[in-house]
Amino acid sequence: MSAVIEHDNHEDHHHGPDKGLMRWVLTTNHKDIGTLYLWFSFIMFLTGGVFALVIRAELFQPGLQIVEPEFFIQMTTMHGLIMVFGAVMPAFVGLANWLVPMMVGAPDMALPRMNNFSFWILPFAFSMLLATFFMEGGAPNFGWTFYAPLSTEYAPPTVTYFIFGVHLMGASSIMGSINIIVTILNMRAPGLKLMQMPLFVWTWLITAYLLLAVMPVLAGVVTMMLMDIHFATAFFDAGGGGDPVLFQHVFWFFGHPEVYIMILPAFGIVSAIIPTFARKRLFGYASMVYATSAIAFLSFIVWAHHMFTAGIPITGEMYFMYATMLIAIPTGVKVFNWVATMWKGSMTFETPMLFSVAFVILFTIGGLSGLMLSIVPADFQYHDTYFVVAHFHYVLVPGAVFSIMAAVYYWLPKWTGNMYNEALGKTHFWLSFIGINVTFFPQHFTGLAGMPRRIPDYALQFADYNMISSCGAFLFGFSQILFLFIILQTIRGGKKATDQVWEGAHGLEWTIPSPAPYHSFSTPPKNLEEAHG
Amino acid sequence: MSEQSYEAYYVPHNSKLPIFASLGIFLTLFGIGSILNDMTAGVEHSAGTWVVLVGGLVLGFTLFYWFATVIEENQQKLYSDQMNRSYVWAMAWFIFSEVMFFMAFFGALFYVRFWVVGWLGGEGDRGPSDMLWPAYTPEWPLMSNPEADKFVGPAEVIPSLQLPLVNTMLLITSSFTVTIAHHAIKEGNRKKLINWLAATIALGLIFLVVQGYEYYHAYVDLGLTLASGIYGTTFFMLTGFHGAHVTIGTFMLIVMLGRALKGHFDADDCFGFEAASWYWHFVDVVWVGLFIFVYLLGGGPTGF
Numbered sequence: 001m002s003a004v005i006e007h008d009n010h011e012d013h014h015h016g017p018d019k020g021l022m023r024w025v026l027t028t029n030h031k032d033i034g035t036l037y038l039w040f041s042f043i044m045f046l047t048g049g050v051f052a053l054v055i056r057a058e059l060f061q062p063g064l065q066i067v068e069p070e071f072f073i074q075m076t077t078m079h080g081l082i083m084v085f086g087a088v089m090p091a092f093v094g095l096a097n098w099l100v101p102m103m104v105g106a107p108d109m110a111l112p113r114m115n116n117f118s119f120w121i122l123p124f125a126f127s128m129l130l131a132t133f134f135m136e137g138g139a140p141n142f143g144w145t146f147y148a149p150l151s152t153e154y155a156p157p158t159v160t161y162f163i164f165g166v167h168l169m170g171a172s173s174i175m176g177s178i179n180i181i182v183t184i185l186n187m188r189a190p191g192l193k194l195m196q197m198p199l200f201v202w203t204w205l206i207t208a209y210l211l212l213a214v215m216p217v218l219a220g221v222v223t224m225m226l227m228d229i230h231f232a233t234a235f236f237d238a239g240g241g242g243d244p245v246l247f248q249h250v251f252w253f254f255g256h257p258e259v260y261i262m263i264l265p266a267f268g269i270v271s272a273i274i275p276t277f278a279r280k281r282l283f284g285y286a287s288m289v290y291a292t293s294a295i296a297f298l299s300f301i302v303w304a305h306h307m308f309t310a311g312i313p314i315t316g317e318m319y320f321m322y323a324t325m326l327i328a329i330p331t332g333v334k335v336f337n338w339v340a341t342m343w344k345g346s347m348t349f350e351t352p353m354l355f356s357v358a359f360v361i362l363f364t365i366g367g368l369s370g371l372m373l374s375i376v377p378a379d380f381q382y383h384d385t386y387f388v389v390a391h392f393h394y395v396l397v398p399g400a401v402f403s404i405m406a407a408v409y410y411w412l413p414k415w416t417g418n419m420y421n422e423a424l425g426k427t428h429f430w431l432s433f434i435g436i437n438v439t440f441f442p443q444h445f446t447g448l449a450g451m452p453r454r455i456p457d458y459a460l461q462f463a464d465y466n467m468i469s470s471c472g473a474f475l476f477g478f479s480q481i482l483f484l485f486i487i488l489q490t491i492r493g494g495k496k497a498t499d500q501v502w503e504g505a506h507g508l509e510w511t512i513p514s515p516a517p518y519h520s521f522s523t524p525p526k527n528l529e530e531a532h533g
Numbered sequence: 534m535s536e537q538s539y540e541a542y543y544v545p546h547n548s549k550l551p552i553f554a555s556l557g558i559f560l561t562l563f564g565i566g567s568i569l570n571d572m573t574a575g576v577e578h579s580a581g582t583w584v585v586l587v588g589g590l591v592l593g594f595t596l597f598y599w600f601a602t603v604i605e606e607n608q609q610k611l612y613s614d615q616m617n618r619s620y621v622w623a624m625a626w627f628i629f630s631e632v633m634f635f636m637a638f639f640g641a642l643f644y645v646r647f648w649v650v651g652w653l654g655g656e657g658d659r660g661p662s663d664m665l666w667p668a669y670t671p672e673w674p675l676m677s678n679p680e681a682d683k684f685v686g687p688a689e690v691i692p693s694l695q696l697p698l699v700n701t702m703l704l705i706t707s708s709f710t711v712t713i714a715h716h717a718i719k720e721g722n723r724k725k726l727i728n729w730l731a732a733t734i735a736l737g738l739i740f741l742v743v744q745g746y747e748y749y750h751a752y753v754d755l756g757l758t759l760a761s762g763i764y765g766t767t768f769f770m771l772t773g774f775h776g777a778h779v780t781i782g783t784f785m786l787i788v789m790l791g792r793a794l795k796g797h798f799d800a801d802d803c804f805g806f807e808a809a810s811w812y813w814h815f816v817d818v819v820w821v822g823l824f825i826f827v828y829l830l831g832g833g834p835t836g837f
């Protein structure tokens with residue numbers, strides 16, 4: 001079952017891309033589509049980032065200075081939605097598009113037209129979402145978790161467009177995941193066994209499965225909202241025999257797996273980069289696969305740890321507490337394996353490695369605060385405070401976002417054929433690293449001291465830490481302009497990259513030229529021992 | 534296309550279809566959104582109607598053309614076995630995602646029945662809902678709701694062993710007929726294929742008519758509506774989404790019938806038919822779940 005690429009209307013199948021703008025609109029090429037996803041994600045990252053800076057500017061001092069409370073909460077909501085659905089998820093899908101076919105030796109993604117469809121839905125979905133700013137009633141103002149009845153009975157009319165926007169994103173994610181799963185299951189080079197695949201491919205296989213399992217549930221919950229709002233159904237209205245807490249159950253049944261959707265591909269990236277720069281094989285490959293599967297399984301049965309204070313039965317709280325704590329075990333296995341990979345390695349610290357090492361350390365901090373939150377009586381205190389904000393930002397920013405940045409630095413030479421400027425890359429890393437910690441570390445303390453999240457004003461005793469936080473946020477925000485500059489500079493030129501790019505790199509993608517040709521594996525690769533790094 | 538001794542994976546060079554589909558789906562949803570908002574705000578004529586019309590046309594034509602293209606490529610034998618396997622996997626995972634969509638609604642039903650109703654009646658030690666309506670005694674199906682003027686309860690609910698039982702038999706039979714049609718392809722017996730496929734479609738259409746009649750009866754005679762509280766909510770949302778899927782499934786089967794009449798499908802290349810029939814089986818299984826949990830164990834009268 002060898003695979004060879006073939007085209008309509010072309011004798012020669014080694015042709016390159018079309019010219020002009022339409023190339024990007026009509027393309028079916030996995031690399032083009034990967035690029036589109038990555039740029040889209042970057043634009044969303046900057047947009048969501050600007051919203052975050054509005055929030056941090058308002059919180060720089062106690063009292064109301066810059067924005068109205070109503071606008072503040074719209075900013076908070078849109079920041080969360082855009083970062084989760086617009087920045088982090090599309091970035092990982094973009095990386096999957098670029099890398100999965102190259103890593104498994106496939107000619108392209110399994111369903112190339114649907115691939116284009118999954119991408120092009122996204123700009124429409126986010127236009128719909130962002131358009132609500134200019135509509136009557138303003139943008140969604142119920143937080144990214146959109147709890148009913150805030151998002152039903154008390155929502156602005158624009159909630160309807162929010163709902164359809166979520167439907168569109170869901171459709172995009174489902175089609176994208178189907179494509180990735182099918183590519184991995186059906187398009188591997190002949191002879192490439194599942195347990196030979198790079199971990200990035202493995203983690204994406206499991207992520208795609210999670211997406212297929214929970215995106216429809218998200219679609220279900222927003223549909224229930226839609227019906228409650230426009231057709232007087234009673235899903236979330238106790239007056240009709242429904243229950244607002246039902247919303248939280250359905251939402252978090254999606255929501256908790258969703259947080260793993262945003263971190264499993266990151267695990268895969270870090271598992272590719274650390275061995276390269278430690279110049280050792282990944283420690284415990286098989287246990288990494290099993291741990292990832294275990295995490296995915298557990299992620300389905302812990303959702304109500306987000307609802308300890310919502311009034312669920314005490315037995316339920318006990319169960320969800322212990323189940324949540326179990327996740328720490330497979331997560332611990334992973335952290336152990338990364339550290340063991342570095343142990344006695346010949347390490348060098350190029351930019352991707354810096355981001356990856358920072359990932360291991362800072363993600364662990366986020367995981368540990370997660371464990372604290374899983375303790376029911378403690379969570380009664382922490383819930384809806386800045387401690388939760390600190391927790392999920394530690395797992396999402398130096399977790400998911402750092403891994404994406406690491407991936408960009410690591411594979412950019414393969415994509416563009418040029419090396420990025422190492423000194424600038426390191427500068428970018430250190431500015432981000434300092435910025436992020438200055439922003440979020442103090443929030444642990446304000447949270448423990450009782451500062452609630454999602455408010456534009458706060459008590460005076462929180463003033464100092466908030467000021468520090470805001471300074472860190474602006475530092476982090478502005479250092480991303482440097483990131484943009486470095487990427488543009490690398491695309492335009494720079495030291496030529498070799499095929500292998502990094503001395504210690506293993507994997508099929510490093511066996512083809514840099515920049516990777518438009519069609520990488522027109523005939524399937526033979527050197528499969530290379531595949532798993 | 535060059536002759537190759539090895540298998541080739543077909544990758545179209547580029548395609549105008551997805552961008553039009555994206556535009557169409559965007560306009561359709563945006564239009565529906567403005568219609569709904571106007572409806573809820575009490576605006577008479579919604580400009581959204583035009584947007585839906587344009588969007589629906591763009592989406593409809595694009596999807597039609599898209600499927601036509603795929604079928605055409607398949608007829609030209611552009612697809613290798615590996616390509617066909619991609620479609621098989623894709624369809625299987627798509628159905629999995631559909632199952633999860635229904636799970637959300639079944640989950641809501643179970644949650645309401647097992648917990649919410651009890652809490653409304655004062656069970657459990659933390660039922661704020663009981664504090665809101667201390668005099669209220671709930672009994673499933675809820676014939677009156679805690680907030681009785683906002684949600685007017687139904688007079689009666691649909692008995693399970695009458696029309697729903699008929700519908701169950703219709704759909705189960707149709708699962709068999711579609712399987713016979715499948716065997717007919719394998720045997721290369723086109724006449725048998727066409728007859729049994731047509732029978733399946735007929736069963737699906739009768740199901741839809743019966744369902745339509747049941748809805749009419751519920752709305753007009755029984756006062757059971759979407760707005761009559763959580764029983765009506767779960768009842769109509771579950772059966773309604775199922776009905777929508779039967780409609781899609783029947784449509785798929787009709788397309789397959791058209792293809793069968795044109796001479797498509799043979800024993801080793803009938804993915805389109807198989808996809809439609811899996812979808813049909815999936816729709817049947819969901820119905821069996823509905824029949825058991827919404828009707829039979831749904832707490833209403835059996836009507837027997």
Ligand code: HEM
Nearest residue numbers: 259262263305306328367370371373374383384388392395
């Ligand atoms: C050891 C692993 C983890 C544990 C034990 C854990 C535990 C928790 C708990 C108990 C909460 C609820 C806090 C509350 O609202 O009172 C929470 C919130 C959250 N977690 Fe985690 N978590 C873990 C890993 C992660 C990861 C990997 C991510 C994402 C990449 C993540 C993202 C989030 C988010 C976004 C929220 C906040 C949701 C919201 O209310 O807006 N967590 N976590």
Ligand SMILES: [Cu+2]
Nearest residue numbers: 256259305306
């Ligand atoms: Cu969680």
